[in-house]
Amino acid sequence: MAIEYLGLSKINGPLIVLEGIQDAFYDEIAELSIEGGKEKKIGRIIEMYEGRAVIQVFEGTENMSLSNTHTKLTGRPMEIPLSEEILGRTFNGIGQPIDGLGPIVSDIRRDVNGKPLNPVEREYPRNYIRTGISAIDGLTTLIRGQKLPIFSGNGLPHDTLAAQIVKQASLGDDTDEKFAIVFGAMGVKYDVAEYFRKTFEESGVSDHVAMFLNLANDPVVERLITPKVALTAAEYLAFECGMHILVILTDMTSFAEAMREVSSSKGEIPSRKGFPGYLYSELATIYERAGIVKGSSGSVTQIPILTMPNDDITHPIPDLTGYITEGQIVLDREMHGQSLYPPINVLPSLSRLMKDGIGAGFTREDHQDVANQLFSSYAKVGDARALASVIGEDELSPTDKKYLAFGKAFEEQFVGQGPFENRDIITTLDLGWKLLHMLPKEELDRIDTRILEKYYDSVTLDD
Numbered sequence: 001m002a003i004e005y006l007g008l009s010k011i012n013g014p015l016i017v018l019e020g021i022q023d024a025f026y027d028e029i030a031e032l033s034i035e036g037g038k039e040k041k042i043g044r045i046i047e048m049y050e051g052r053a054v055i056q057v058f059e060g061t062e063n064m065s066l067s068n069t070h071t072k073l074t075g076r077p078m079e080i081p082l083s084e085e086i087l088g089r090t091f092n093g094i095g096q097p098i099d100g101l102g103p104i105v106s107d108i109r110r111d112v113n114g115k116p117l118n119p120v121e122r123e124y125p126r127n128y129i130r131t132g133i134s135a136i137d138g139l140t141t142l143i144r145g146q147k148l149p150i151f152s153g154n155g156l157p158h159d160t161l162a163a164q165i166v167k168q169a170s171l172g173d174d175t176d177e178k179f180a181i182v183f184g185a186m187g188v189k190y191d192v193a194e195y196f197r198k199t200f201e202e203s204g205v206s207d208h209v210a211m212f213l214n215l216a217n218d219p220v221v222e223r224l225i226t227p228k229v230a231l232t233a234a235e236y237l238a239f240e241c242g243m244h245i246l247v248i249l250t251d252m253t254s255f256a257e258a259m260r261e262v263s264s265s266k267g268e269i270p271s272r273k274g275f276p277g278y279l280y281s282e283l284a285t286i287y288e289r290a291g292i293v294k295g296s297s298g299s300v301t302q303i304p305i306l307t308m309p310n311d312d313i314t315h316p317i318p319d320l321t322g323y324i325t326e327g328q329i330v331l332d333r334e335m336h337g338q339s340l341y342p343p344i345n346v347l348p349s350l351s352r353l354m355k356d357g358i359g360a361g362f363t364r365e366d367h368q369d370v371a372n373q374l375f376s377s378y379a380k381v382g383d384a385r386a387l388a389s390v391i392g393e394d395e396l397s398p399t400d401k402k403y404l405a406f407g408k409a410f411e412e413q414f415v416g417q418g419p420f421e422n423r424d425i426i427t428t429l430d431l432g433w434k435l436l437h438m439l440p441k442e443e444l445d446r447i448d449t450r451i452l453e454k455y456y457d458s459v460t461l462d463d
Contacts, residue, residue: 004072009052011061013265014221016043018071021053027077027113030055033070034063042094044078044225047266054266058094060219079109080229082236087180088207090197093214093226095233110236112228114289123292128357129246129301132168132422133161135344135415138432139371140329143357144171144244145292147302149252151318152331153311159192160419161331161342162248162305166196167203168422169246177297178243180208184230186223187254189216210237223258231289231300238298245298247290250305256283256317272316280320287324313348327351340416347379363425366455370432372446374410377439381407399440406438 003022010017018030024045032041032055041064047054055071057064080095083106090099095112097103125145131137142148152158162183171179183200185193193213200206210233214226227249234245249255256279263276271277290302304325308318311333322328332345358367384403388396393404414431417423423431433455436444444452 004070006070008064008066008069008071011064011066014057014060014219014262015046015265016055016057016061016064016069016071018053018055020051021048021073024048024053024073029074029076029078031072031074032057032064033072035068039063042078045073046262056221056224056262058219058222058225060221077111077113078225079111080104080232081106082108082110082233084237084241086210086233087237088209090211090213091229093186093212093218093222093229095212095229098213108236110232112225112232114228114232114235114285117288117291117293121294123294124356125292125299125353126357126362127171128362128425129244130168130170130172130425131165132170132424133164133342133344134417134423134428134431135342135346135349136329137423137425138367138414138428139346139374140327140349140351141354141358141363141367142301142303142351143353144299144301145290146327146351146353147287147290147304147325148327148329148351149318149321149325150303150305150329150331151313151321152305152307153333154307156307156331156333156336156343157341158250158305158307158331159195162250162303163196163199164342164419165246165303166200166209166248167205171244173424178241180210180237180243180245181205182210182212182230182234182237182245182247184212184227184247184249186214186226186249186251187216187218187258188213188250220258220261223255224262227252227255227286231286234300235289238300239293239296242297245300247300247302248305249286249302252283252286252304252306252321253309253317255286256306275316279316280323283317283320284324287321326353335411335415338411340411341419342415342417344415346375346415347382364429366433366447366451367425367429369447369451370429370436373436373444374414374432376446377403377406377436377443378410381410399443402439406435409438410435 008016009019028045030043041059043055043057045053046056081104092098125143127144129142166181200209212230214222234247237243238245260275268276290300292299309315327350330345330348332343335343381403384400
């Protein structure tokens with residue numbers, strides 16, 4: 001039975017305090033009616049103690065006073081209606097349609113907080129998702145069911161990269177499995193949201209993309225629920241509709257900063273950099289909603305994007321994200337300054353599950369060897385450049401000079417590619433072999449002898 005209360009005890013930023021509550025529970029949704037129903041808002045209970053409830057108001061507390069608000073506890077957590085019709089639609093941060101096409105009509109409703117997944121029910125991620133970007137597909141391969149974040153910085157082209165991944169992502173050419181994308185944006189500017197919307201529409205992919213947009217001028221509290229709403233939609237499409245879903249969340253830094261702001265309003269003791277002590281567990285509840293469940297033909301794969309404050313990879317947000325996820329893709333400001341796109345620094349980037357979704361039967365048998373050799377050779381490029389800066393390029397050995405030439409070609413031809421260039425995995429691997437031809441054959445010590453004999457002469461610089 002729903003209970004209604006008149007008046008509030010306290011208003012503090014996006015939070016209100018209600019006294020004398022009965023039979024309420026954590027995460028319960030409250031419906032707020034202001035001035036006799038002239039304005040309606042919703043909130044959720046985030047704290048309870050001694051007959052008091054602290055309620056987080058999603059739309060903010062503007063126009064609310066201690067005396068003009070009626071609060072109705074609904075007796076249920078936050079739920080959203082779901083069907084396959086959410087694909088091709090655009091919603092706000094709490095799952096309400098904003099594309100003018102009307103509400104989602106469905107008897108199926110799911111709790112946005114999700115359900116804990118028994119680890120025993122998980123299946124190990126296999127197979128890869130093709131992004132069409134060589135630096136990702138070749139060296140930090142994205143595996144179905146994986147969570148692989150992109151570490152970026154302010155001013156770097158992570159939005160362009162995210163849009164390109166959405167446009168190009170697929171399960172490969174030889175499959176009839178269903179694939180879709182759930183895109184969640186938190187705290188983005190209006191022009192960025194419009195860029196995503198127009199890009200998806202003009203490229204013809206919007207029919208298999210569900211967008212959840214929380215804009216920079218939307219209430220801060222809404223940002224805390226947006227990734228949960230997006231992941232609830234993804235879980236429904238994956239585990240109940242049997243689809244393979246790629247979830248892209250940008251920007252997780254906005255989510256964490258919204259959490260810090262709300263935590264400050266609650267008067268909680270801050271931890272590192274002012275963030276609450278439960279930042280790790282909150283991030284984990286989002287990232288761990290990726291995976292494959294036994295008995296389901298679908299999967300949820302995550303690419304969370306976060307902007308590192310001051311490009312500091314040791315900041316709490318990227319630091320904790322690195323603990324939870326299975327690798328990272330790191331964008332580099334220096335490479336961006338050289339007009340390289342995408343400016344992916346491959347040396348600190350890695351995909352911990354890559355080895356289990358590539359090779360014979362998945363991509364091509366030489367994939368792991370080519371990736372290992374490219375990593376190794378590019379690491380030696382850094383040594384050659386450091387030496388050249390001391391003694392001059394003319395004094396380098398012939399081998400070091402070849403490494404310098406290889407490094408430049410690798411950055412420009414393999415890592416660098418246009419924002420509209422979509423490479424398949426064979427093109428990427430062949431390009432890797434062509435670049436390795438620039439080095440003496442005896443330097444290719446990370447490639448199995450059998451693989452080297454089979455592929456070294458079959459792919460030449462003239463192909």
